[in-house]
Amino acid sequence: MHSRIVKMESTKKSSVSSVGILTISDSCSKGSAIDASGPHLKELVQAQFNPKFIQYDIIPDDMDKIENTLLYYADVLHLNLVLTTGGTGFSHRDVTPEATKKILDKEAPQLQLAMSLASLEKTKFAVLSRAVSGIRKQSLIINMPGSKKAVSECFESVRDVLSHAIELIRNDLEQVQSVHRCVQDAQSHPPNKAEKTKSLPRHICPHKTGTGDGIDRNSPYPMIGVEEARRIILSKLRQYNRNEIASFTSFESPLDLPPFRASIKDGYAVKSGGGKGIKKVIGYVSAGDEINDDDFTGDCCYKINTGAPLPNHADCVIQVEDTKVIEIDSNVEKIIEILVEPSKDLDIRPIGNDLWKGERLFPDGCFPDSVSYPAMFASVGQIREFLQPKIGIISTGDELIAAGNELSSGKIYDSNTVMLKELLHRFGFTDIRSVIAEDSYKSLFERMKEMTNTCTVTICTGGVSMGDKDFVKKVLLDLKMDLVIGRVNMKPGKPMTYASNPQGKHVFGLPGNPVSAFVTFHLFVLPALRYLQGQEEQKLQLSVISVELLNDSIELDPRPEFVRATIISVKGKLYAEVTGNQISSRLQSICGADVLLHLPPRSSNQTFVSKGAVLDASVLKHDFISFYRNQL
Ligand SMILES: Nc1nc2c(c(=O)[nH]1)N[C@H]1C(S)=C(S)[C@@H](COP(=O)(O)OP(=O)(O)OC[C@H]3O[C@@H](n4cnc5c(N)ncnc54)[C@H](O)[C@@H]3O)O[C@H]1N2
Ligand code: MOO
Ligand SMILES: [Mg+2]
Secondary structure, eight states, rough: EEEEEOOOOOOOSSSSSSSEEEEEOOHHHTTOOOOOOHHHHHHHHHHHOOOSSEEEEESSHHHHHHHHHHIIIIIOOOSSEEESSOSSSSSTTOOOHHEEEEEOSSHHHHHHHHHHHHHHHGGGGGGGOOOOEEEEEEEEEEESSSHHHHHHHHHHHHHHHHHHHHHHHHHHHHHHHHHHHHHTTTTTTOOOOHHHSSSSOSOOOOOOOOOOOOTTTSSSOOEEOOOHHHHHHHHHHHHHHGSOHHHHGOBOOOBSSSSSSSSSEEEEEEGGGSEEEEEEEEEETTTTHHHHHHOOOOOEEEOOTOOOOOOOOOEEEEEEGGGEEEEEEEEEEEEEOOOOOOTTTTTOOTTTSBTTTBSSSSTTOOOOTHHHHHHHHHHHOOOOOOOOEEEEEEEETTTEEEESOOOOOOOOEEOHHHHHHHHHHHHTTTEEEEEEOOOOOOHHHHHHHHHHHHOSEEEEOOOSSSSOOHHHHHHHTTOOEEEEEEEEESSOOOTTEEEETTTTTEEEEEEHHHHHHHHHIIIIIIHHHHHHHOOGGGGGGEEEEEEEEEEEEOOOOOOOOOEEEEEETTTTEEEEESSSOOOOOOGGGTOOOOOOEHHHHTTEEEEEETOOOOOEEOOOOOOOOOESSSSS
């Protein structure tokens, strides 16, 4: 897919602030034809709406690609308006309407009628268009034919109603989503019928999505679920960084291992044809010796060590335990007796037994990690470090003083930088730089620009919530990054922010509270870093186990909660005990934290979890069992 993001400064306000233009054409996608209708649509859209953001792509006439791109535009980019051009006719490759119908929530046939009537005034061939229009989530999607003239006519016939159509879609869905969120956050108080109507949203939802200014001071960012946030981040990584990820299937061994026939035992190299009995010891072979090519008779043998190269004319090794010394002189064995019948190839590791020349270092389904990757390369003579994404840490805050310095009034020590560095080391990431940014727009803008220029992943802490010095989101938008996550429905970590750009740069704006940063690092940053190391997608998240709760009772929060807990093994069964007060400023709650317990959000039929509840828990470290006991 050829992809280009065009962003413009807005001068007049329009409700159409983000537009997708999708050219669907085999020949334009291959480069054998030049797309005229897509760029023309872009000019028309720009003149009509002056949107802040236009996403323009060219893809072939392929059902799956069309469907996936439309889903990406509607579900991930949340574009207001999506105009497709091409693939609407009668030829066998034309499948745009079929792919579009598959993803629409509602059809809007009158838009097509308006466009058809306008086109029919110019040409009777307009009846040969099968285009469809409709709504998916908050996006209005309209198919148009694949010529410059046709898109002009079609756009002209509907352009005056598009802005209003989008206002209707956004208001409607905003309302529904706000109610849904309130239900999620406070399920003990489900909205009644009146509350669901547009004019009566009386229930004050603490997490409702607003404009963030004027009288509506709620965050303008929708609060999405943890799983949805993970999906969005992964889709961005796949979109922007897939090609950078090394394919482990391509590494082949340049040599055989072992490179020679090697003895598996300490013993005697013999000719199996010589049978058992008395043998004259005609030499000693140790690991590292050259391969011996001298022929010998069946009544002779070589003393040999494990790993030593087998003499070329021997075909069997008899271990020391199956022999007897008959004659020895000054510690040098002269004659021995073989007590068992020798058999060909016994205790010999053939050439290429462990890895043969041309064999893949990392077979299918077996992905390397920070140990096996450099070790496998070293075994075939190559020095290779495991993939190390460049990582930048920015801690924001005028209050921060680095440990080791004197604390003055109103200041606190910076623990986030140290914690994140140590976590990165724990998980094998070494290419790290860090900086502290002051709580000013200028300072943060400069630090963020610098970091995003040099690093693939920037982990920023603080400055993502609602304060007048919380500049992270604004800076990311001004750096023209796609800010696709502004809040997540979780505790702690609600203001978690994520943005990326087509250059494959990713920024995680973690909340400043130290425990919120700890939790969101594990749930969102670590999987992204693992992706960039080439890890298998199923292995990006922390391992999840089942544990039994030891605490008497824990009150549930309206948000799903990730609670730090210590693991106790009682005869192999795993129990979890919460690490004290869980307020997100109390760093001490990560002391002794072996897992993050997943607590469900409060609901009308569940307001707390009690002792004995079986819960999922994300494992934070390898040595995750703190105590072993015989009984509780
Ligand atoms: N009006 C609202 N206020 C807040 C909301 C909200 O929804 N509405 N959300 C709260 C939640 S939840 C969190 S979490 C925090 C997130 O705050 P920020 O990401 O904006 O972070 P800061 O304001 O910069 O700092 C918060 C807190 O953390 C301390 N901090 C920051 N950096 C460090 C560091 N490197 N080492 C140690 N401690 C650090 C900072 O001093 C503050 O105490 O917002 C709530 N507010
Ligand atoms: O989500 Mo904040 O992280 O509750 O403290
Ligand atoms: Mg703040």
